[in-house]
Every structure is written in C-alpha cells, then in structure tokens.
Amino acid sequence: MRYLIGKKTVLFAAKSGCAFLALLLAASVCMAFFKADRVNADSQVVISAVTRSSDIGPGDIIIVDVVANHMPGITEFGPVRFNYDADQAEFVAFDQGKELTNYAYTETQTKGELIVSGMDQMMSVGTDENGEETISASFASEEQVVLFTVTLRIYPNGSGDINCWISECGSFTSPEESVSVSIGSGVTLPIKRGGLSSNATLSSLKVRGASITPEFNPNITEYTCSVELSVTEVQVSVIESNSWAAVSINGNQYLNVGDNTVTVDVTAQDGINRMHYTIHVVRRESNIPDNALLVDVDGNTYTFLDAPEEAVIPEGFSQTTRYINGYSVPAYIRDGVTSVLIYLYDGTQSPGFYFYNSTAKTVIKYEPENTIIETSQILKSVEVPDDVMIPEEFKPAIFDNGTMLLNGYLNDDGDFILYLADENGFKDFYRYNQTDGTVSTYRFADKKAELLYSYLFDVFLVIAIIEAVIITITVYIIRRMVSDRTSPRPKRV
Numbered sequence: 001m002r003y004l005i006g007k008k009t010v011l012f013a014a015k016s017g018c019a020f021l022a023l024l025l026a027a028s029v030c031m032a033f034f035k036a037d038r039v040n041a042d043s044q045v046v047i048s049a050v051t052r053s054s055d056i057g058p059g060d061i062i063i064v065d066v067v068a069n070h071m072p073g074i075t076e077f078g079p080v081r082f083n084y085d086a087d088q089a090e091f092v093a094f095d096q097g098k099e100l101t102n103y104a105y106t107e108t109q110t111k112g113e114l115i116v117s118g119m120d121q122m123m124s125v126g127t128d129e130n131g132e133e134t135i136s137a138s139f140a141s142e143e144q145v146v147l148f149t150v151t152l153r154i155y156p157n158g159s160g161d162i163n164c165w166i167s168e169c170g171s172f173t174s175p176e177e178s179v180s181v182s183i184g185s186g187v188t189l190p191i192k193r194g195g196l197s198s199n200a201t202l203s204s205l206k207v208r209g210a211s212i213t214p215e216f217n218p219n220i221t222e223y224t225c226s227v228e229l230s231v232t233e234v235q236v237s238v239i240e241s242n243s244w245a246a247v248s249i250n251g252n253q254y255l256n257v258g259d260n261t262v263t264v265d266v267t268a269q270d271g272i273n274r275m276h277y278t279i280h281v282v283r284r285e286s287n288i289p290d291n292a293l294l295v296d297v298d299g300n301t302y303t304f305l306d307a308p309e310e311a312v313i314p315e316g317f318s319q320t321t322r323y324i325n326g327y328s329v330p331a332y333i334r335d336g337v338t339s340v341l342i343y344l345y346d347g348t349q350s351p352g353f354y355f356y357n358s359t360a361k362t363v364i365k366y367e368p369e370n371t372i373i374e375t376s377q378i379l380k381s382v383e384v385p386d387d388v389m390i391p392e393e394f395k396p397a398i399f400d401n402g403t404m405l406l407n408g409y410l411n412d413d414g415d416f417i418l419y420l421a422d423e424n425g426f427k428d429f430y431r432y433n434q435t436d437g438t439v440s441t442y443r444f445a446d447k448k449a450e451l452l453y454s455y456l457f458d459v460f461l462v463i464a465i466i467e468a469v470i471i472t473i474t475v476y477i478i479r480r481m482v483s484d485r486t487s488p489r490p491k492r493v
Contacts, residue, residue, distance in 0.1 A: 044180055044181075044182065045068050045069065045070065045071075045072070045074075045169075045172050045179055045180070045181045045182075046068070046069045046181075046182050046183075046184040047066065047067070047068055047080060047147070047166050047169045047181060047182070047183055047184055048066075048067055048069070048166065048183075048184030048185045048186070049064050049065070049066055049067075049082065049164050049165060049166055049184075049185070049186045049187050050064070050065050050067055050185070051063060051064045051065070051164070051187045051189065052065070053189065054189070055192065056154060056162070056189055056190075056191060056192065057154070057191060057192050057193065057194055057197060057242075058154055058155065058156045058157065058158050058159075058191065058193065059153070059154060059155075059156050059197060059242045059243035059244050059269075060153070060154050060197070060199065060241060060242050060243075061092065061151060061152070061153055061154075061203040061239060061240070061241045061242070062089065062151075062152045062153070062154065062162065062164075062189065063149060063150075063151050063152075063203060064082075064084075064149070064150045064151075064152065064164045064187055065146045065148075065149050066080060066082055066116075066146070066147045066148050066149070066150065066166065067144050067145065067146050067147065068144070068145050068147055068172075069144055069184070070141060070142050070143060070144065070145065071140055071141045071145045072140060072174055072176070072177060072179060073136065073137035073139075073140040073174050073175070073176050073177075074120070074137055074139075074140075074172050074173060074174055074179070075119070075120045075123050075135060075137045075173050075174065075175060076117075076118070076119045076120065076171075076172075076173040077117065077118050077147070077170065077171070077172045077173070078115075078116055078117030078118055078170040078171075079115045079116065079117045079168065079170040080115070080116050080117070080147065080148075080166065080168065080169055080170055081113065081114075081115050081166065081167045081168035081170075082113070082114045082115075082116065082150060082164070082165075082166060082167075083112060083113050083114075083164070083165055083166075083167050084112060084113075084150075084152055084162070084163065084164045084165075085112070085161075085162050085163050085164075086111045086112030087155075088154060088155060088158045088160070088161075088162045088163075088191065089152040089153060089155060089158065089162055090152065090153050090155065091109055091111075091114070091150070091151075091152060092151040092152055092153050092239060093150075093151040093204065093239065094107055094109070094114065094116075094148060094149070094150060094151075095148065095149040095151070096118075096148055097145060097146040097147050097148055097149070098146065099139065099141070099145055099146065100118065100139060100145070100147070102120055102121055102138045102139060103118040103119060103120055103121065103139075104118065104119050104121050105117070105118050105148070106118075107148075114150055116147070116148050117170065118147070120137050120138055120139070122138035123135055123136060123137055123138055124138065134175070135175040136175070136176070137174065137175070137176075150164075151203065151204070151239065152164075153243060154191055156243070158191045159191055159193060160190070160191060161189065161190050161191065162187075162188070162189050162191055163186065163187065164186055164187040164188075165186030165187070166183045166184070166186065167183075168183075169181040169182065195270075196244075196268075196269045196270040196271075197242040197244055197245070197268055197269040197270065198268050198269070198270045198272065198273045199241045199242040199245065199268055199269075199273070200241075200242075200245055200266045200267060200268035200273040200274050200275040201218040201219070201241045201266065201275055202216075202218055202238050202239060202240060202241060202247075202266060202275070202277065203218060203239045203240070203241045204216065204237070204239035205223070205236070205237075205238050205264065205277060205279075206236070206237045206238075207225050207234050207235070207236055207279065207281070208234065208235040208236075208237065209227065209231070209234070209235075210225040210226065210227050210234065210281075211225060212224070212225045212279065213225065218241065221275065221276060221277050221278060222277075222278045222280075223277070223278070223279045223280070224279070224280040224281075224282070225279060225280075225281055225282070226281070226282040226283075226284055227255070227281060227282070227283055227284065228283075228284055228287050228289075229257065229283065229284050229285060229286055229287045229306075230287055230321075230330075231255065231283060232253075232254060232255050232283075233252060233253045233254070233255065234252045234255065234262065234281055235252070236252050236262060236264065236279070238264060240266065242268065242269060244268075244269035245266050245267060245268050245269060246266070246267045247264065247265070247266050248263075248264070248265045248267075249262070249263070249264050249265075250262070250263050250265075251263055252281075255281060255283045256283060257283050257284075257285055258282065258283060258285070259280060259281075259282055260280070260281040260282070260283060261278060261279075261280060261281075262278070262279040262280075262281055263276065263277070263278055263279075264276075264277040264278075264279070265277075286306050287306055287329070287330045288304045288305060288306055288327075288329055288330075289304075289327050289328065289329070292304040292325075292327040292329060293325070294324060294325050294342075294344065294356070294363070295325065296361055296362060296363040297360060297361035297362055300346065300363070301346075301347070302344040302345065302346050302347075302354070302363060303344065303345045304324075304327065304329050304342065304343070304344060305343050305344065305345050305351050306330070306343065307330070307343040307353070311343070311353070312368070313332055313341070314332075314334075314341065314366070314368070314373060316334045316335075316373075317332040317333060317334045317341055318332065318333060318334070319331075319332055320332070320333055322340055324340075324342065324356065324358070329342065330342075330343075331356075332353075334373070337373065337374075337378070338357060338359070338377070338423075339355040339356055339357045339364075339378050339423060340355070340356055340358075341353050341354070341355055341356075341366060342354055342356050344363070349365075352365060352366065353365075353366040354366060355371075355378045355423065357378075357423045357424075360423055360424050362423045362424060362425065364378055364380055364423055365380075367380070368403070368404060369404050369405065370404065370406075370407075372418075372420065372439060374438070374439065377422050377423060378422070378423050379420040379421070379422055379430065379439065380420060380421050381406070381407065381418060381419070381420055382419060382420065382421045382427060383419070384419045385427075388419075390409060391411075391444055393411045393412060394409035394410065394411045394415075394417065395409060395410060396408075396409055397409060397410035397416065399416055399432065399434060401434075401437060406418060406432065408432065415431055415442070416431070416432045416434060417429050417430065417431050417432065417442050418430050418432055418439070420439070428441055428442075429441070429442045429444070430442055
C-alpha cells in the first residue's frame with residue numbers, strides 16, 4: 001500500500017513538472033511573439049505625402065508636407081524621393097521641417113522630382129560603462145513629424161488631377177534600435193476650372209533677416225518683427241496663393257528708429273477680393289541684440305554695448321559686424337590683427353573697448369596709454385612681479401612716442417625695455433624700437449657667464465704668457481749650449 005502511494009506521488013510530481021515546463025515554454029513563446037510584434041511596431045516608420053490644400057484651380061499654390069508617422073531617434077535619413085506631376089505643376093519652394101532644426105539638409109530638385117536627405121548635426125556621442133561608443137539623436141517623437149514641405153504651383157492650363165507621391169524612402173538610421181521604413185499614402189487633388197480666381201491670400205510671407213510673430217498663416221493679417229539699428233530697409237518676400245493675384249508692398253524702405261508699418265496688399269484676379277497684411281517692424285535703438293553676453297576663458301561675463309559716438313577708435317581699425325558668442329554685434333578690425341575690438345561692460349568698471357581673441361577666448365581691456373598693438377598680437381603694459389629681477393644696468397625710464405608715455409627701463413647701451421602681457425596672459429620683457437615703434441622679446445645677457453668667461457680668458461692669457469717666457473728662455477739656453485759646443489772658447493794658460 002505504501003509502495004502504491006509513493007508511486008502515485010512520484011507520478012503526480014512528474015506530471016506536474018512537465019505541465020509547469022510546458023506552461024513556461026508557452027509563456028516564453030508568447031512573450032517573444034508579443035515582444036517581437038512590439039519592437040517591429042515601434043521601429044516601423046511610414047513616410048507619406050499630405051496636403052493642406054483642398055479647393056484648387058489653375059494658378060493656385062499647393063502645399064505638400066512629407067511626414068513620418070513618428071521619429072524614433074533618427075540620426076540620418078534619406079534619400080527621400082518626392083514626385084509630382086510635372087505637366088500639371090511647377091516647383092516653387094522647399095522648406096525644412098520646423099521640428100528638425102538640428103538637422104542639416106541636402107536637396108536636389110529636378111522637374112517633377114525632389115530628393116531630400118538629412119543628418120542630425122547635434123547628436124551626442126559618448127561612451128558606455130564598457131568603454132564602447134554611444135550615439136544618441138538630438139530629437140525623437142512618438143507623434144507625426146514633418147520632414148520637409150514642398151510648395152508647388154498649378155500651371156495656368158492645368159486640368160484633371162494633380163498627383164504627389166513618395167517613390168523612395170531611403171534608410172532611416174537609429175543607433176538605438178533597428179528601423180524599417182515604408183511608403184505610405186500620396187496626394188491626389190482635382191484641378192477645378194472656373195471663372196476668375198477670387199483667392200487674395202498669400203501662401204508665404206517672410207522678412208529677410210528677421211522672424212515674424214506669430215508664425216505665418218494665410219488668414220492672419222498682422223505680424224511683428226524687429227531689426228538692428230543698422231537696417232534701414234527690409235526685404236519682404238511673398239508667394240501669392242494664386243499666380244494672377246496682384247501684390248503691392250509699401251513702407252519697407254527708409255525705416256525710422258522705433259516702430260514702422262509695412263503693408264502688403266493683395267488683389268485677387270477677379271479684382272473684387274482683397275487682403276491687407278500688416279507687418280510692424282521695430283528698428284531697434286541699438287545694434288546689440290537683447291541680452292547679448294560674452295563669457296571669456298576665465299568665466300568672466302561681459303555685456304555687449306554700443307560704442308558712444310565720441311569714443312576714440314585706434315588708428316587703422318574699421319567698423320564691421322562679427323558673430324561673437326552666437327550674437328551679431330558691431331566690432332572693429334584691422335588687417336593683420338587677430339583680435340577684434342568690441343565695446344563691453346564688465347559689471348563693475350566703466351564700459352569701454354576690449355580686445356577679444358576668439359581662439360583663446362581672452363578679453364583684454366584697451367587702455368590707450370599702455371596698450372601696444374602689434375601686427376599679430378596685442379600687448380599691454382603690466383607691473384613687474386616681485387619675483388622677477390631686473391638687471392642692475394637697467395634703470396627706470398619713460399619714453400614718449402608721441403601717442404603714449406611708455407614706462408620701462410633703459411641701460412647704457414640705449415636698450416629700452418618694457419614688461420608686457422600678451423592676449424594669452426603670458427608676460428615677458430620686450431625691447432622697444434624707438435625708431436619704428438616695434439617690439440620684440442628681449443633676453444638679458446647672463447652676466448655671471450660673462451664674468452666667468454672673462455676670468456677664464458685672463459687665466460689662460462697669463463698661462464700663455466708664462467709658457468711663452470719659458471719657451472723663450474729654453475730656446476735661448478739650448479742655442480747657447482749648441483753655440484758653445486761648435487765654437488769652444490780658448491783656455492787660458
């Protein structure tokens with residue numbers, strides 16, 4: 001009886017174990033199946049062409065967005081090949097996706113086709129815990145993303161339908177997962193013939209060198225933007241929604257400081273419908289962008305300012321505009337001088353001119369009384385540190401070069417030297433040429449070495465003299481001995 005019970009127990013346990021293993025295997029298969037489906041779904045990117053246009057006729061603009069259903073951290077995409085009916089419409093414009101500002105685009109446009117590729121310029125590169133390189137895209141979205149926008153215009157004789165489609169997707173590269181790409185839907189719109197067009201809207205409105213607010217919409221008629229003080233005229237570019245609409249632009253020239261009103265009037269082909277767009281252009285009172293700051297290599301912060309009219313500019317410098325620390329600011333340059341002169345405020349001292357070296361990120365205050373401007377460097381007079389010794393033969397002296405008083409040191413040979421610091425903060429003695437005003441690094445002679453050489457010279461000179469006397473005496477004695485042997489003296493009896 002005990003044997004039968006034990007046997008049944010073992011058999012039950014074996015069956016239970018097999019059932020558990022089967023259940024575990026089934027669960028693993030299901031998990032793998034669902035996991036595989038989920039990965040494939042997440043990594044599937046579908047590229048489609050969609051349009052914002054609906055009722056179109058001959059001469060009308062059609063705007064087509066090429067969209068991805070989502071962007072799973074793509075670092076590079078393309079080539080995406082966009083096609084359209086070249087016998088029905090002409091190419092007008094290409095615009096990059098507004099969410100993809102970190103991407104560098106390349107596009108090739110031919111009749112009926114536009115080929116576009118993009119690469120993430122702000123991707124981050126690092127290393128993982130194993131020391132292997134890791135790459136992360138700067139942008140990712142689970143929502144639909146516009147890759148680029150194409151603007152087309154229907155020909156005046158266009159009829160039937162206009163078709164736009166994607167013929168190739170290329171590849172979409174993600175360092176984090178495998179991505180497959182497929183082609184989605186295209187666009188087909190009927191071209192409706194009718195009478196005269198009543199469309200008086202614009203499909204695009206831009207101000208060169210400025211951003212308008214709010215973002216352009218054909219049905220929004222009032223915008224604002226700002227330009228620098230140096231701008232006295234703005235270039236307004238527009239694209240009419242219908243090619244037969246007449247456009248008139250006024251007020252974009254002779255801008256005053258402060259508020260200006262630029263108007264864009266559009267009259268439809270029928271001569272009845274009109275649209276009036278207004279751009280409020282603010283010409284700033286300063287050439288400096290708002291909150292423009294400069295941070296030097298030491299972490300010091302400076303504020304960009306406009307130089308006052310009475311400010312004295314160093315000889316040979318001319319005014320221009322430079323991009324510094326991401327801002328377009330007025331600067332003064334001179335041929336051969338690496339640094340640029342800019343007007344700054346450090347928060348404590350009075351505002352003034354500073355020399356800025358974009359390579360070294362150094363900022364040096366320009367002080368006419370002690371700043372020497374060389375062809376390739378800016379040197380500024382500084383105090384000699386206590387641990388730097390000045391040879392005794394140099395005495396403090398002042399030299400007037402006609403524009404500044406130079407405090408330095410002079411020796412009996414006429415060498416006038418200065419202690420100067422360059423743009424990188426390196427300090428040294430420089431010899432000042434009083435004739436042409438140039439400077440060069442000065443190296444002091446080693447007086448100890450000179451004294452040693454002089455002493456050795458004197459010692460060897462004495463030794464040489466002694467040797468000469470000894471040789472002379474020796475020669476005299478030898479000659480005397482030879483003379484006595486060859487001509488002996490007679491002996492007295």
